[in-house]
Amino acid sequence: MSTPRTRGQxxxxxxxxxLTTAQQLISESGLDGLTMRSLARRLDVAPNALYSYVPNKTxxxxxxxxxxxxxxxAPPPEAGTPADGLSAIMTSTxxxxxxxxxxxxxxxxxxxxxxxxxxxxxxxxxxLLSAAGITDAAAHEAVRVLIVxxxxxxxxxxxxxxxVTSADTEVAGPHSETTPAGLPLSADxxxxxxATGLRWLLDGILAPTSR
Amino acid sequence: MSTPRTRGQxxxxxxxxxLTTAQQLISESGLDGLTMRSLARRLDVAPNALYSYVPNKTxxxxxxxxxxxxxxxAPPPEAGTPADGLSAIMTSTxxxxxxxxxxxxxxxxxxxxxxxxxxxxxxxxxxLLSAAGITDAAAHEAVRVLIVxxxxxxxxxxxxxxxVTSADTEVAGPHSETTPAGLPLSADxxxxxxATGLRWLLDGILAPTSR
DNA sequence: ACCTGAACACCGTTCAAGT
DNA sequence: ACCTGAACACCGTTCAAGT
Numbered sequence: 170m171s172t173p174r175t176r177g178q179x180x181x182x183x184x185x186x187x188l189t190t191a192q193q194l195i196s197e198s199g200l201d202g203l204t205m206r207s208l209a210r211r212l213d214v215a216p217n218a219l220y221s222y223v224p225n226k227t228x229x230x231x232x233x234x235x236x237x238x239x240x241x242x243a244p245p246p247e248a249g250t251p252a253d254g255l256s257a258i259m260t261s262t263x264x265x266x267x268x269x270x271x272x273x274x275x276x277x278x279x280x281x282x283x284x285x286x287x288x289x290x291x292x293x294x295x296x297l298l299s300a301a302g303i304t305d306a307a308a309h310e311a312v313r314v315l316i317v318x319x320x321x322x323x324x325x326x327x328x329x330x331x332x333v334t335s336a337d338t339e340v341a342g343p344h345s346e347t348t349p350a351g352l353p354l355s356a357d358x359x360x361x362x363x364a365t366g367l368r369w370l371l372d373g374i375l376a377p378t379s380r
Numbered sequence: 381m382s383t384p385r386t387r388g389q390x391x392x393x394x395x396x397x398x399l400t401t402a403q404q405l406i407s408e409s410g411l412d413g414l415t416m417r418s419l420a421r422r423l424d425v426a427p428n429a430l431y432s433y434v435p436n437k438t439x440x441x442x443x444x445x446x447x448x449x450x451x452x453x454a455p456p457p458e459a460g461t462p463a464d465g466l467s468a469i470m471t472s473t474x475x476x477x478x479x480x481x482x483x484x485x486x487x488x489x490x491x492x493x494x495x496x497x498x499x500x501x502x503x504x505x506x507x508l509l510s511a512a513g514i515t516d517a518a519a520h521e522a523v524r525v526l527i528v529x530x531x532x533x534x535x536x537x538x539x540x541x542x543x544v545t546s547a548d549t550e551v552a553g554p555h556s557e558t559t560p561a562g563l564p565l566s567a568d569x570x571x572x573x574x575a576t577g578l579r580w581l582l583d584g585i586l587a588p589t590s591r
Numbered sequence: 592a593c594c595t596g597a598a599c600a601c602c603g604t605t606c607a608a609g610t
Numbered sequence: 611a612c613c614t615g616a617a618c619a620c621c622g623t624t625c626a627a628g629t
Contacts, residue, residue, distance in 0.1 A: 274488060
């Protein structure tokens with residue numbers, strides 16, 4: 170638009186530019202605010218220019234997910250008890266997810282991302298469990314439960330229908346009621362709720378020989 | 381296509397036809413197999429004819445979600461202990477979700493559906509908790525934890541990238557490895573995993589004065 | 592009320608060509 | 611290697627018109 174580039178001229182993009190701007194678009198206008206075309210528009214290139222940096226939209230989103238996970242604070246495996254370590258890593262993950270609420274539905278849709286950072290976190294969790302004497306199948310069970318619980322809970326904090334556009338639900342009766350489980354909660358209440366359930370899970374996981 | 385209807389002729393559709401066929405399309409070809417246009421094609425009507433039965437695609441999907449939840453087996457609140465009742469209702473929900481794997485990402489995206497059937501299940505859970513002496517905020521906490529856990533776990537059983545089209549991930553090295561948490565599990569293993577975590581949660585929730 | 596025709600404003604992606 | 615132009619095969623939704 171502004172600088173009318175012609176045929177052979179370069180825009181000087183990098184893959185980082187593409188990812189960063191994509192995240193910006195999502196932050197600004199939600200999940201469907203990000204299209205290959207809107208992204209290209211923002212970067213001031215033609216839509217198909219993006220395919221020099223990303224094989225397709227799916228890969229672009231995978232990149233976003235993994236980039237967010239990179240900021241999860243993984244405590245050194247030696248410090249503290251395994252329970253504390255697991256609690257810390259899940260809580261940090263929860264907070265990172267909250268900082269990227271709009272990505273949460275995507276994590277859920279592809280059940281937890283597959284990138285290198287996801288693997289890194291999984292490995293740390295396994296080593297913490299191993300230090301607590303839990304290995305093999307039982308350890309993998311525990312990891313799955315914890316991941317599912319954490320992402321799922323982050324989804325609760327996600328404003329309903331981020332990805333949904335026209336949500337003109339019919340006007341309710343006299344009292345417009347709360348959601349199924351009485352959803353309107355503060356972020357603090359939800360965090361406390363998360364912590365409570367996490368403790369239950371960790372107690373169960375780490376209980377001597379599964380109770 | 382087949383019977384060339386003209387201007388004023390009716391196709392004789394019902395809302396049920398629309399919902400049923402929509403579910404068929406999803407079962408056959410996944411989430412992006414369902415578009416307003418593909419649905420209309422299957423029903424042999426023009427795309428905009430659907431808007432006589434459904435205000436938009438979002439509402440259509442909400443209808444699908446609630447219809448699935450209608451089949452959840454809610455045990456009579458009197459039979460057995462609250463723990464058994466809660467376990468039964470969550471297990472039934474889990475099974476229903478597994479029977480509709482392709483809908484799970486949608487449940488997650490809108491965090492648990494809002495229809496009448498969702499409300500019905502929530503109310504039953506609350507009354508079971510109440511019978512166990514858990515009310516108010518604590519009860520709502522527990523409901524949220526259980527719902528999130530159940531939907532989240534169903535997501536684990538969902539084949540990765542149901543909604544993702546072109547998943548030509550790069551070919552791995554010598555050994556094509558497992559997913560982050562070692563995902564390739566049988567349905568039975570996952571169900572057992574679900575049951576284990578559910579027990580942990582119920583133990584925590586129903587423990588005398590939160591331990 | 593239920594349906595069609597035609598259109599609007601979009602999508603993601605590919606193919607060929609330029610430097 | 612990086613980019614544009616142009617096109618393909620789609621979307622969801624609306625508006626006007628027919629019976």
